[in-house]
Amino acid sequence: RHVLSLVIPPELEKAGPLNKTKVAEGGRKLRKNWSSSWVVLVGNSLMFFKDPKAQTPTSWKPGHSKPESSIDLRGAQLHWVNDMSSRKNVFWLRTVTGNEFLLQSDTETVIREWFSTLHGVIERLERE
Numbered sequence: 117r118h119v120l121s122l123v124i125p126p127e128l129e130k131a132g133p134l135n136k137t138k139v140a141e142g143g144r145k146l147r148k149n150w151s152s153s154w155v156v157l158v159g160n161s162l163m164f165f166k167d168p169k170a171q172t173p174t175s176w177k178p179g180h181s182k183p184e185s186s187i188d189l190r191g192a193q194l195h196w197v198n199d200m201s202s203r204k205n206v207f208w209l210r211t212v213t214g215n216e217f218l219l220q221s222d223t224e225t226v227i228r229e230w231f232s233t234l235h236g237v238i239e240r241l242e243r244e
């Protein structure tokens with residue numbers, strides 16, 4: 117897959133700023149620590165970059181900068197949540213490895229678009 121992705125880079129599906137906190141690692145609950153992140157969805161991978169203000173939707177190119185962290189969406193679960201944060205517009209995402217995240221935007225349309233795009237990718241991966 118690595119060699120192939122050098123020849124045919126996976127498609128950039130979506131990119132933009134979101135607030136993010138990890139809430140569990142390998143199933144173990146973590147203390148929340150919200151931060152703003154530049155989020156990039158390419159193929160099966162959701163990548164988190166530092167400093168959203170230094171990024172634009174077109175500044176991400178394969179190999180140009182290294183994500184702070186990256187998650188594989190294959191087998192991931194996604195739910196809207198009301199009771200996991202006092203913030204509005206929050207959804208929860210869990211990877212197969214038991215890492216759990218909350219993602220949030222103050223702009224409802226923004227978070228809805230991310231939810232629907234991620235939902236679509238996760239469903240597509242289930243069918244593959």
Ligand code: I3S
Nearest residue numbers: 137146147148149150199200201202203218
């Ligand atoms: O679910 P919690 O414990 O109310 O989450 C809040 C805490 O993580 C808090 O940090 P401290 O652990 O230092 O109290 C964060 O600053 C808050 O942002 C968390 O709540 P929200 O509602 O913002 O997710």
